[in-house]
Amino acid sequence: MNRRLTWTLASLGLLLGLAIAGCASERPSVRPPQLTMDQISELYIKQALALGEHDPNLVDAYYGPKDWQAQAKTRKRTLIEIRNVLVRLYQDIDSAPTDTSVQPELWNLRRRHLRNQIAALEARTRMLEGWKPSFDDESLALYDISAPFYGQEDFKPMLASLDRMLPRGGGTLTERYNRYLERFTVPPNRVEEVMRIAIGAARERTLQYFRLPEGERFELALVKDKPWSAYNWYQGDFVSRIEINTDQPLTVARALELAAHEGYPGHHVFNVLIEDQLVRGRGWKEFTLYPLFSPQSFIAEGTADYGIELAFPRAARVALIKKLMAVSGLNPGEAETYDAVVQATKLSGAATVEAARRYRDGQADAAQTLDWLQTYGLATPERAQQRLEFFDRYGAYIINYAFGEAVVGGYVQRSVGESEPDYARWRALFDLLTTPRTPQMLMAE
Incomplete structure (x- = not known):
């Protein structure tokens, strides 16, 4: 039996057990009325908002009814209450x-x-209750x-190629590589200007292929003390804060990469098209x-x-790099x-995923993980x-980045x-951004 099927059967068994346990003490004499998809959608949102009160990282963006968010804050619901509703939604969605x-x-x-989103919320609820899955089980659940999997041998061709390309000098290969990159660092007083030029260029390229709704825009802010290099906070009404x-x-x-990833045709465009096509266009809340x-x-x-x-x-890319260098x-x-x-360093993304897996599964401690990230990442x-x-x-x-790119590209x-x-390819990306898909579907199709 393959790994994914084993996990899926175990999860379904757990969901069924939870549903039975939740009903054992107070079994209703009449089955609750059948839910419509829109009712399931509303309950899903409300459970996510309630769960967000337990997990401040969960709700990345929300621009639905404000009173639903207010209710989640004023009536704190327990994890078991949230999970019991999610179990029912998972069971009822097919009917x-x-x-x-x-x-x-x-x-x-x-x-x-929507079924997969509900299942992920239920899994996240169990994690907050104390479930500690392996790295791969967490990946599948969420x-x-x-x-x-990648081993050290998988990264050696990348390192050998990089060794040939870099200027000679003292220190490790990673030190030589980062010394080389330092030569192309944007001065701090030019970061905002460079980012605006890069995002503008990415937007111009995207608008050659996509028609975006009138009024879409972004706000740019420079921040500190974060565990990430950049973030897109979608505000609704076709506005992002980058x-x-x-x-x-x-x-x-990196400025070029962030411009496309956080802005165009990345997160900003994804969220704008979802709001335009699915929320406003179809009413899928x-x-x-x-x-x-x-x-x-x-x-x-x-x-x-x-x-x-x-x-x-x-x-x-080279043309824009030249422009950003001049600025x-x-x-x-x-x-x-x-x-x-x-x-030449593209495979370093896979090395970062492998570092996370080894670290989270207890196969490497913090010091060993830092060494791996510096050597192979x-x-x-x-x-x-x-x-x-x-x-x-x-x-x-972390799997969603390099591995996500590989799956989407394939x-x-x-x-x-x-x-x-x-x-x-732009048309295929547009269809992917505006049509509900699941990761497994991208592997199968």
Whole structure:
């Protein structure tokens, strides 16, 4: 029996047991009335908001009815109360009446997406109650997928290639790499200007292929003392607040990556299109709430990372790097070599996932994890410490980045074909951003 099927059967058994236990002391004589999908959607939102009172990291964005949020704050509900409702919603969603005005395929996508979101909330509730899953079990429970394993041998070709590309000098390979990157650091007094130029360029590229609703915009803020390098806080009404953490130096290439990931065609565009197409267009209220620890994050992070390459293929990327270098007072003549070095380190994302798995599963302590992150993730000591703090706070969430990008990229390629022009890939990404999908569906299709 495969790992995923074993986990799924065990989870369904647990859900059934919980439902029986919840009814044992007070068994109703009449079954509760059948819930519609919209009623399930509303109850799902209310459970997520209630759970957010126990877990401040859970609710990443919410722009639904304000009184639902107020109720969650004034009437604190226990974890078992929340979980009992989630169990019922999970059981009832398959029998919810079908809306015949919606295409059957699309309606089933909505049903499957919402079922997975409910299951993730129930799993997160159990974690808050004390359940401590393995890294992979947490990945499956919260994100509907688990990342492949990597060993030290998998990263040696990357390190060997990087060794050949970097200037010679003293120190370890990671130290040489980071010394090289330091040459392309954006001066602190130019960070905001560089980020605005990069986001503007990403927006311009995206608008060549996507029509976004009138009034969409972003607010940019520079922050400190965060375990992440950047964050998009979606406000609703087609507005995002993009925060850039200035604790660590910002390189030119990283500015470009964050512009696409947090802005266009990444998180900002994803949230704008969801609000426009699914919330306002179809009235599906469940999308007014984004629970961070859910399969939706795998889609969000995977599409955002994939969007970097889509928005900036090599020629466009190098052109923007040259522009950002000039604004930063750096030498644009080094842009092509610099870009080649950065692109050669792509596998360091997988190394970071593996570091998190080993650390969270107790196979490596903090010191060993910091060493792994510096050796195979090519991180500076400061960046490695920041990533360790990320693992402590967000657990298996790290799989959603590099692995999410790989899965989304594979899905788009299978949907379009390698010989198709760029606009076909943009169209496939648009469909993915505006249609409910689950991570397992991206693997299967």
